[in-house]
Amino acid sequence: MSIALDRQIRPIYDSLDTGANKSAIVGCNKLLKKHPKNALVQALKALALVRSQKVEEALALCDEVLEYKPTDDATLNAMMHVLRGLGRHKDMITMYEAAYKKQPANEELGAQTFFANVRANNWKSAQQVASKMYKQFQEDRYLYWSAISTVLQANDPNTAAEMRTLLYKLALRLITSSPASSHVHPDRFHLHLTILRELREFDEAMALLETPNGQNICQTNLACNEIRRDIMRLRGALEDEGRRAEQRILNKNDRNWLEFLSVVDGTFSHLTVSKPSEDAREQCLSKVSNTLALFTKISVQDGKKDRSGLLGLLELESRSRKHGISTDPTRMVQLLKQYFETFGDKACCYEDLKPYVSLEGGDLAAWTEFLKASPPPLSTTENVKRVINTHKLLRYNLSASELTVEAESSRAVLYIEQYLEGLPLGKDLPVTELQHVDDFAILAASVFVNIWKLNGDIKYLYNAVVLLEFALSQSKQAFQMRLMLIRIYRLLGSPSVALEHYRLLGIKQVQNDTLSHFILSRASTFSLAASGDLTLSTECVESSQIYISNSQETSDFVIRAFSGEKYSQIPQFILFENWLDNSLQRDIVKLEYLRMRITHEVISSEVIDLELIELKFVFDRIHHDNRDLEIIPNYQPRDVESFNAQTMMFEKSEGHGWVWSFLKSYIKAFSQASDLDDVVEEKLLVGDRPQAAGPAKTGTLKERLAIREKEELAELTSDELSLISYADALAEWLEPFHDHVRPPASVVLAEAAKQTELKTGMPLKGVDITPPNGHVKKEEDTPPITEAPEDLVKFFENMKARFETVENAESPNEALHVATLTQEAFLLFVIETLRFKSASVVKIHKLGNLVAKFKPIRAIAAGILKDMAGSLEKMSALEGTSEKRRDFVSACMLPSSQMDDDFQMNIAKKVTDSRKKVEEGVAKGLMRLCSTYEQ
Amino acid sequence: MSVLRPFQASDMFKFNNVNLDIWTETYNIGFYLHYLSRWPDLCCVQEAPTGRMMGYVIGKAEGQGAEWHGHVTAITVAPEYRRLSLARKMMSLLELVSDEIYRGFFVDLYVRCNNLVALELYEGMDYSVYRRVREYYGNLGVGKGGRDEEDAFDMRKPLSRDGARRSVRSNGRDIVVSAHDVS
Numbered sequence A: 001m002s003i004a005l006d007r008q009i010r011p012i013y014d015s016l017d018t019g020a021n022k023s024a025i026v027g028c029n030k031l032l033k034k035h036p037k038n039a040l041v042q043a044l045k046a047l048a049l050v051r052s053q054k055v056e057e058a059l060a061l062c063d064e065v066l067e068y069k070p071t072d073d074a075t076l077n078a079m080m081h082v083l084r085g086l087g088r089h090k091d092m093i094t095m096y097e098a099a100y101k102k103q104p105a106n107e108e109l110g111a112q113t114f115f116a117n118v119r120a121n122n123w124k125s126a127q128q129v130a131s132k133m134y135k136q137f138q139e140d141r142y143l144y145w146s147a148i149s150t151v152l153q154a155n156d157p158n159t160a161a162e163m164r165t166l167l168y169k170l171a172l173r174l175i176t177s178s179p180a181s182s183h184v185h186p187d188r189f190h191l192h193l194t195i196l197r198e199l200r201e202f203d204e205a206m207a208l209l210e211t212p213n214g215q216n217i218c219q220t221n222l223a224c225n226e227i228r229r230d231i232m233r234l235r236g237a238l239e240d241e242g243r244r245a246e247q248r249i250l251n252k253n254d255r256n257w258l259e260f261l262s263v264v265d266g267t268f269s270h271l272t273v274s275k276p277s278e279d280a281r282e283q284c285l286s287k288v289s290n291t292l293a294l295f296t297k298i299s300v301q302d303g304k305k306d307r308s309g310l311l312g313l314l315e316l317e318s319r320s321r322k323h324g325i326s327t328d329p330t331r332m333v334q335l336l337k338q339y340f341e342t343f344g345d346k347a348c349c350y351e352d353l354k355p356y357v358s359l360e361g362g363d364l365a366a367w368t369e370f371l372k373a374s375p376p377p378l379s380t381t382e383n384v385k386r387v388i389n390t391h392k393l394l395r396y397n398l399s400a401s402e403l404t405v406e407a408e409s410s411r412a413v414l415y416i417e418q419y420l421e422g423l424p425l426g427k428d429l430p431v432t433e434l435q436h437v438d439d440f441a442i443l444a445a446s447v448f449v450n451i452w453k454l455n456g457d458i459k460y461l462y463n464a465v466v467l468l469e470f471a472l473s474q475s476k477q478a479f480q481m482r483l484m485l486i487r488i489y490r491l492l493g494s495p496s497v498a499l500e501h502y503r504l505l506g507i508k509q510v511q512n513d514t515l516s517h518f519i520l521s522r523a524s525t526f527s528l529a530a531s532g533d534l535t536l537s538t539e540c541v542e543s544s545q546i547y548i549s550n551s552q553e554t555s556d557f558v559i560r561a562f563s564g565e566k567y568s569q570i571p572q573f574i575l576f577e578n579w580l581d582n583s584l585q586r587d588i589v590k591l592e593y594l595r596m597r598i599t600h601e602v603i604s605s606e607v608i609d610l611e612l613i614e615l616k617f618v619f620d621r622i623h624h625d626n627r628d629l630e631i632i633p634n635y636q637p638r639d640v641e642s643f644n645a646q647t648m649m650f651e652k653s654e655g656h657g658w659v660w661s662f663l664k665s666y667i668k669a670f671s672q673a674s675d676l677d678d679v680v681e682e683k684l685l686v687g688d689r690p691q692a693a694g695p696a697k698t699g700t701l702k703e704r705l706a707i708r709e710k711e712e713l714a715e716l717t718s719d720e721l722s723l724i725s726y727a728d729a730l731a732e733w734l735e736p737f738h739d740h741v742r743p744p745a746s747v748v749l750a751e752a753a754k755q756t757e758l759k760t761g762m763p764l765k766g767v768d769i770t771p772p773n774g775h776v777k778k779e780e781d782t783p784p785i786t787e788a789p790e791d792l793v794k795f796f797e798n799m800k801a802r803f804e805t806v807e808n809a810e811s812p813n814e815a816l817h818v819a820t821l822t823q824e825a826f827l828l829f830v831i832e833t834l835r836f837k838s839a840s841v842v843k844i845h846k847l848g849n850l851v852a853k854f855k856p857i858r859a860i861a862a863g864i865l866k867d868m869a870g871s872l873e874k875m876s877a878l879e880g881t882s883e884k885r886r887d888f889v890s891a892c893m894l895p896s897s898q899m900d901d902d903f904q905m906n907i908a909k910k911v912t913d914s915r916k917k918v919e920e921g922v923a924k925g926l927m928r929l930c931s932t933y934e935q
Numbered sequence B: 001m002s003v004l005r006p007f008q009a010s011d012m013f014k015f016n017n018v019n020l021d022i023w024t025e026t027y028n029i030g031f032y033l034h035y036l037s038r039w040p041d042l043c044c045v046q047e048a049p050t051g052r053m054m055g056y057v058i059g060k061a062e063g064q065g066a067e068w069h070g071h072v073t074a075i076t077v078a079p080e081y082r083r084l085s086l087a088r089k090m091m092s093l094l095e096l097v098s099d100e101i102y103r104g105f106f107v108d109l110y111v112r113c114n115n116l117v118a119l120e121l122y123e124g125m126d127y128s129v130y131r132r133v134r135e136y137y138g139n140l141g142v143g144k145g146g147r148d149e150e151d152a153f154d155m156r157k158p159l160s161r162d163g164a165r166r167s168v169r170s171n172g173r174d175i176v177v178s179a180h181d182v183s
């Protein structure tokens, strides 16, 4: 390239770097006048176009550059970004492969070719490229690249099971062919061990592990040590491993719990067979007493410094009981007491003991008696923790007969008293710290929720929120209380208060995936998008940004891990990328967003086409559930549902089945309403089709859509289930008419090509633009017009009846649920009948009789929706009154000295205002949609 | 009882009970992946036997010549697991690896001047203030933090390779530098 041209190109890079895409395009255009075929300038222009969302124009340029088969770094690099932006990983591979072929001595090109394959998860080709590079450049690194690519190919869900072992064997051969040994480098060593473990080549693995280098690595590298431990277990060397662990515990003061578990596993190694001999039992008994001595020694030595010794003893006793060789029936309870006495003032005491306290009979009685005996006064923070732990442990074992409303109520009173009594202990804590007594409030709120579950009286939820709000005002960072509040406010039908709390949590980045369920689960129930308030749908969009970051960034780090030879990380990164990309929550939010979107935007064929393409991608995913449900504290008794389950809206959690159910309904409706059949879509698709994350789902789309599995439907509320059946009936009725009217693929494509050419001045690649000659009209006759299934009108009538039974409930949620689902049914009707709006379509295809059948259904639906809107209006007018607020306050049973009337009134106002707002907004939305689509 | 194990990329799905605490920042995905793709042996997790995360440390190795050292980028323990020596154990591991694998001269870290708990921990483990860095942090958003909230102490502890303790000094608290002098 000439120096002059080089100088002229630099400002284009500057523009691109600063996001000034427009001026980059102008710059490129200027240069292209003089050098119309300069690949680099064209590539840079394509990049600027991609970044300005001008996909069609970018595509045309991009194709042109690819035809030149560029080899210079600058052009390749620019094209890499273009192709990534367009999601065309396959083209990227082709481009680099061609370049590397032309310059086989160029190591950088080899590496880029390898990376391009990595980005596309093309492990087989990646392995071949790496092998070639190893031959050419003789760097060990490339040998390891090819070995791990082979392993990744073996692990790929699309690889046949019988290939796995073969591939692992190949990977092993590659590694052992290297003159250098793996154990000079922890990550190479890690890879080598992983392969040996998979192939169960334990002797070879042991030989490596026992070298001085191997031993050293395991001393400092947790990841390698993890595999070492695993290999020991797999080869059944539990005793050896136990002995080794014992040495570490004694000599190195290692207190990693895994070492203690190894000792325990070693102790019982003789009993792992199904029918151990008497001899084995004897041997085991003597080993138990050795371990008992060891752990006792450690627990005495460590005292309060470390819990491992005492917990080791508990684990030992618990296993002895399981194997039926416990020698002292009182030991379990004795150890529990001892543990409680030593660590009862640590917050984790409850969690530590939980696995051991599911006791029965005499044990339970003795343990309960111990816990109940003379609780210490709440004079120190240690005592506070101790009393809290006592409550939690006692509560865990409460039986049904102890869980009456009366008994629970008096527990709540006690917890609140103690909360208030102990509160002053933390008066000097900085605002960044949690109060010592927080868990008393959490316990009391849990009790209130449990009582509400027992008797259905909403006033207990009011008490829970007032108490938690108060406790939160004293302990500003108590996120657990906030999470509980979010759940309860949603149950109360006060979504905006819940959202306020959610925002205060400061959820960021990947937490959007794991925690947004708190606010977005079934969020369309509360959506006011139909009346123009986009708060919740914006929340959906924002929480989904993380998936874009993931697809843009994570693969870069996979590449970096290759460059830095951190093989232990590569499978992990890929797994992470995959789980996030295929996140269940992602698509729950996607569906909620869609359900809000169609209430807000005018339903048009553009919206339908775009959503259809996206939903079909979603339909090929195998989802992974990353939602964090553990984060909500749970102190409910072991025989009672968890707090999480108790506070789920409509008592149903959406999972895979929920997603599939709605997905199928929408794909059905959209694919009927759309002209994009599979042929058209394939042609118009810009990027690569996302790889199905698993063995390809079998059957055609239509067949797959038709299946409704029982387990899937079980995740729906009864009202959602009605909606789904309604949607199925509607789709079944109209399918033949859609299929008859939909223009053939050739026509749709020709039209698309015409549009593209108008926009970009270039033809659409691979599409014949000449309009199909004459035979546009289908040969067949219009299918016979059939009656509308009765189920359609029945659905609306049933929903009307349902609404009437729930409209006077204490919480508006059910009414909102019924109303928004009825609205959704109405909109599905609009989607399914959109095609027949066109008078010429109706005329050409003689569908007048069909269209006439739409009218009454639409009218009935609209009438019912308007009635519902009227009732919601009325409900909202009532919510806003001071009477409602007074009802709320008078339901509160909390000590008014701290949580005074003003405080309570303030919360009452927040709750009722929020309800009012959502009832009013949903009502308005219903009216608006009726007037938009009634005709 | 806690399990000490390597930090893995998928731990980002599990760290909420640790990260919802005010002293702990949740960074973008790239932050964690960057550390893991370079210093995986300096990143570890303490986990309860139930699988619940208790805390983690994220570190790196950096510096030229005699400044080559291990660095603690983040260390945190979930509120309910504090005061169980978890932080101390994770620090010890990081020191061990910085010493034996990376052969660093010292380990260093930054801490808000008002984070008394953390200061106590580090001083108890033989770290000392090397200098005070002005306005190293943004404010926490809980009001009235003042200087100590936004300033950081840069603290160091010499490793075996620095037998002469050249990497530390006794008057570190009096030496004040500005944030752009250090990064």
Ligand SMILES: CC(C)(COP(=O)(O)OP(=O)(O)OC[C@H]1O[C@@H](n2cnc3c(N)ncnc32)[C@H](O)[C@@H]1OP(=O)(O)O)[C@@H](O)C(=O)NCCC(=O)NCCS
Binding pocket: B021, B023, B024, B074, B075, B076, B077, B078, B081, B082, B083, B084, B085, B086, B087, B088, B089, B110, B111, B112, B115, B117, B118, B120, B121, B122, B124
């Ligand atoms: C700082 C933090 C990591 C300590 O974790 P930890 O596991 O509780 O600490 P340890 O139990 O290992 O404590 C070790 C020593 O630190 C000191 N220490 C810890 N917490 C303390 C406290 N609340 N008050 C006084 N000293 C304390 C003590 O000397 C303690 O030894 P001891 O228990 O034998 O007396 C934890 O409080 C935390 O996560 N804070 C929020 C995040 C943070 O501030 N990170 C530091 C950023 S630089």
